[in-house]
Amino acid sequence: MPTRNVAVLVGSLRRDSINRKLANALCKLAPPELNLQIVEIGDLPLYNQDLDANPPEPWRKFKDRIQAADAVLFVTPEYNRSVPGVLKNAIDVASRPYGHSAWNGKPGAVVTASPGNIGGFGANHHLRQMMVFLNVPMLQQPETYIGGADKLFDAQGELANDSTCSFLQNFMQTYAQWVERNAPR
Numbered sequence: 001m002p003t004r005n006v007a008v009l010v011g012s013l014r015r016d017s018i019n020r021k022l023a024n025a026l027c028k029l030a031p032p033e034l035n036l037q038i039v040e041i042g043d044l045p046l047y048n049q050d051l052d053a054n055p056p057e058p059w060r061k062f063k064d065r066i067q068a069a070d071a072v073l074f075v076t077p078e079y080n081r082s083v084p085g086v087l088k089n090a091i092d093v094a095s096r097p098y099g100h101s102a103w104n105g106k107p108g109a110v111v112t113a114s115p116g117n118i119g120g121f122g123a124n125h126h127l128r129q130m131m132v133f134l135n136v137p138m139l140q141q142p143e144t145y146i147g148g149a150d151k152l153f154d155a156q157g158e159l160a161n162d163s164t165c166s167f168l169q170n171f172m173q174t175y176a177q178w179v180e181r182n183a184p185r
């Protein structure tokens with residue numbers, strides 16, 4: 001299989017973010033045919049439609065990174081039962097101007113993680129709703145809600161739970177097949 005470049009978006013800007021640790025773990029667990037790169041979203045000015053005609057430099061660079069990727073993987077916490085504003089902003093930025101969305105047709109997947117029991121279920125499904133409109137075919141199974149996620153990492157930030165590790169490895173292998181099946185030719 002050819003190598004596919006996957007843009008990874010992390011929905012938390014927190015220094016000690018569980019979701020960033022998880023994204024780093026997913027980069028390591030990915031099969032060789034997937035090349036995962038985290039694309040930073042913290043410096044994107046807030047979306048404002050007035051700027052569509054002359055977008056700020058960080059918007060341009062971000063959109064170029066998404067456009068160049070073969071696929072997208074979202075790794076995010078849940079804020080108030082939905083997607084954190086910083087991630088929603090990034091999704092909006094790369095979706096415009098209307099008719100020129102960078103997301104269009106790229107195979108996607110979402111992983112949500114929380115210290116709570118339901119593992120960011122609300123954010124996971126709100127994100128899926130956006131992806132329907134943006135024409136991003138999202139991996140359905142395995143659904144990936146990681147609860148109790150604050151207990152899964154060691155002091156060095158490495159994933160230190162065998163069953164989560166093998167679950168996520170299987171998730172990445174299934175995602176690789178999904179990307180290959182759905183990547184634009």
Ligand SMILES: Cc1cc2nc3c(=O)[nH]c(=O)nc-3n(C[C@H](O)[C@H](O)[C@H](O)COP(=O)(O)O)c2cc1C
Nearest residue numbers: 012014017018019020077078079080081114115116
């Ligand atoms: C504004 C805010 C809203 C939150 N809302 C939720 C929520 O709806 N569900 C949930 O499970 N955790 C919620 N949390 C707790 C986060 O899951 C927790 O802070 C988690 O560590 C954030 O992810 P991170 O470690 O990757 O930054 C919220 C946290 C913040 C700061």
